[in-house]
Amino acid sequence: MLHEETVRVVRRFALAFLTLLFCQALSAQGTVTIYGTITDPSGAAIAGAKVTVTNQSTEQSRDTVSAVDGNYVVPDLPVGLYHLTVTAPGFKTFVQRSILVQVDENRRVPVQLAIGGVNESVTVAADVAQVETRTAALRQVVDSARIVELPLNGRNPLQLQYLVAGSSGSTDPSGGQSENTSVSIDGMRANSNNYSLDGADNQDPFFNTPSVFPNPDALEEFSLQTSNYGADLGRNAGAVMNAVTRSGTNRLHGTLFEFLRNQDFDARNFFANSVSPFKRNQFGATTGGPIRKDKTFFFGSYQGTRISSEPGTQTPIVLTAAQRTGDFTGAKNIKDPLTGMPFPNNVIPTARLSQPALNFLDAFVPLPNAANNAYTFPNAAHTVDDQAVAKIDHAVTSANHLSGRLLYERNNTNQVPNNLDLPDFWASIDYANWNIAVNDIHTFSPHLINSFTFGFNDITRNQLPHVAAQKSLADLGTGFIRSAPGPIAYDTEVAGYFQAFSRYLLNQYRKFVQYTDGL
Numbered sequence: 001m002l003h004e005e006t007v008r009v010v011r012r013f014a015l016a017f018l019t020l021l022f023c024q025a026l027s028a029q030g031t032v033t034i035y036g037t038i039t040d041p042s043g044a045a046i047a048g049a050k051v052t053v054t055n056q057s058t059e060q061s062r063d064t065v066s067a068v069d070g071n072y073v074v075p076d077l078p079v080g081l082y083h084l085t086v087t088a089p090g091f092k093t094f095v096q097r098s099i100l101v102q103v104d105e106n107r108r109v110p111v112q113l114a115i116g117g118v119n120e121s122v123t124v125a126a127d128v129a130q131v132e133t134r135t136a137a138l139r140q141v142v143d144s145a146r147i148v149e150l151p152l153n154g155r156n157p158l159q160l161q162y163l164v165a166g167s168s169g170s171t172d173p174s175g176g177q178s179e180n181t182s183v184s185i186d187g188m189r190a191n192s193n194n195y196s197l198d199g200a201d202n203q204d205p206f207f208n209t210p211s212v213f214p215n216p217d218a219l220e221e222f223s224l225q226t227s228n229y230g231a232d233l234g235r236n237a238g239a240v241m242n243a244v245t246r247s248g249t250n251r252l253h254g255t256l257f258e259f260l261r262n263q264d265f266d267a268r269n270f271f272a273n274s275v276s277p278f279k280r281n282q283f284g285a286t287t288g289g290p291i292r293k294d295k296t297f298f299f300g301s302y303q304g305t306r307i308s309s310e311p312g313t314q315t316p317i318v319l320t321a322a323q324r325t326g327d328f329t330g331a332k333n334i335k336d337p338l339t340g341m342p343f344p345n346n347v348i349p350t351a352r353l354s355q356p357a358l359n360f361l362d363a364f365v366p367l368p369n370a371a372n373n374a375y376t377f378p379n380a381a382h383t384v385d386d387q388a389v390a391k392i393d394h395a396v397t398s399a400n401h402l403s404g405r406l407l408y409e410r411n412n413t414n415q416v417p418n419n420l421d422l423p424d425f426w427a428s429i430d431y432a433n434w435n436i437a438v439n440d441i442h443t444f445s446p447h448l449i450n451s452f453t454f455g456f457n458d459i460t461r462n463q464l465p466h467v468a469a470q471k472s473l474a475d476l477g478t479g480f481i482r483s484a485p486g487p488i489a490y491d492t493e494v495a496g497y498f499q500a501f502s503r504y505l506l507n508q509y510r511k512f513v514q515y516t517d518g519l
Contacts, residue, residue: 032101035073036109038066038086045070046113049088056081056098057249059294060395064446076441076451078393078403079103079220079244084111092116095123102141103244104223137229140164143221144246155259155282155303156180157216161241164224174207176417177463177503179431182209185226185239192238198245198405200437200455201514208236211459212409212433213243217255217286218301218389220244245405247393248297252289258282269313276378279308284387297393305385309378316420316498318368318375324361326353359476360492363469364422364500375498377423382414399443407435414466420499424468425490427503434458455514465489465502 034053038046047068054061057080066072079102086094091113101107114122142160152159161183162169171190172181182190191208195201204211213219222243225233233240262279269276284303291298326348328334334346343349370376391405411431436456443449465487472488473480492500 032077032079032103033073033075033106034077034082034084034099034101034109035071035075035106036111038070038072038088038111038113040091040113041115046088046091049086049091049111049113052085053077053082053099054085056083057251058247058297058393059250060401061398062401062441062443067447075449077101078247084109086111086113087118088113089118090115091118093118093121095121097123102143102223103221104137104139104225104242105141106135135228135230137225138227139223139225139229141221141223144219147216147219147221152216155216155305156213157219157222157243158183158210158213160222161185161224161239164226164239166226172209174209176415177429177461178204178207178209179411179433179461180204180210180213183239185224188238190238192236194233194236194238194240195243196241197243197407197435198403198437199242199439199453200435201457201512202243202435203457203512204459205510205512206459206461206508210241211457212387212407212431212435214245214389214407215284215301215303215387217257217284217303218245218299220246245389245391245407246286246288246299246301247391247403248288248290248299250290250293250297252287254285254287256285258284276313277309279306281306291392295395299389299391301387301389303385303387305383307381307383309380309382313376313378314416314419314421314423315370315374315376316422317373317496318365318422318498319361320373321367324358326350356473356476356478359471363471363476364425364467365498366423375423379416380414380423380426381416383411385409385411396440400440402438402440404438405436407433409433415503417501417503418499420493420497422498422500424466425500425502426466428462428464428466430460430462430464432458432460453514455512457512457514459508459510461506461508463503463506463508465504467502 038049040046047066047070049066051064051066051072051074052061053074055078062074062077064072064074082099082101083095083097084099094111094113096109099107099109142163147157147160150160158180161167164185166186168184171184172178173189173191182193184190185193195203195210202211222241225240229240259282263275263277266275266278268274282303282305284301286301288297288299290296322329328346328348331346334343334348335341336343366375368375387409389405389407391403393403395401409431413429414426415429416426434456438454440452441449467488467490470488472482474482486505489502489504490500
């Protein structure tokens, strides 16, 4: 099994490498636009002015010229800080620095050229006031500062969705089986949102919830459009999240981190006998920089998560030793189901007790160890998670910019589905995610740009039930016959008392391939 898994991982990395290597003919889905109108001191439009926008971190630039009405548009730019340069015969060179553009943003930069020589320049350092006139979408951007600095329990940036106006909090439409929970925004269903990462689909199509998501140190920013967005962002009727991973720059940089939490810093739950054992370690590193200055850049990230038990306790209600013999003295109106009349003294005759039910109690149900017939014990959930992100940005030519990103995550969680579950009833949920996005912008002329995005999303989910005492209903004397071999699973509930729920054996495989192209 180990050898087969190793072969699968090697094949996936080979596929990702070949995809990034040979997809230079693809074109990318950009995320931001800089536009405006170029005029002279009298307000008349200037046609044919050369416009250059340059990324201040990578020195990669894009050129265009103004149209007859003086308007210019530079679409499909990566997020970041830019400076804009405009030149035209008979006018001074105009330079606007530190123009911040964020994901899904249309940044308007009007330009007024002053009469003079091209070798003279006018530099504007003031911030550009933003008034959105190209779209009516309601949008909020969560930038890298908030992603990294705001406290996140578990370091999942998706929790920042709850900051958006109209959010009604965390919701899990999958019943605890999806990799990430979703959120209801503006009254829409929680599974009505649409999620994308670097322009490519990032949706789990089985549960319609967000799929694998980068850790905070690997995420640049994301936007949430809650209403009035364009038809190109269709598919679901809820909010639209577009996220962008970080990229390398001309400056080599990196981080190391570890976050530790354990029971030594926790208080005892009021209903528990002791502090629940809990230990969570999240550790990792990021690095990014130039492979070839001003031309090729890399970024990489790794995060590991190890959780040993979750905080909190399980508190099912169980039967006492006397109740197991049919003696429910002190209870109210224990009725005979055949006659509808109460049993004398609330004692069920021994002859009326079900032997398979008694066998179930002996095999799975402990005696109470707390007040009110409760059996309290620590939540036994465990998690092992590893996530890797690799991204390359490359200027193939001055007119062709390529970006490729690979994200892989493996998550194994021993899940206890319900607070009323008995000890040793749980399920192992194993997720493996491969998410690839390849984006490329090809500028054929100042007025002709081709944009293409290729996305590949592969999700594997294996669910394995675990029951400590491997006794089926047939083994307990019910007379049932097992329909198939394999691990034993239970979904048994005694209303008002306990639940024996381990989930069932389940293997799910889904792949999603996406490409968009447009001039």
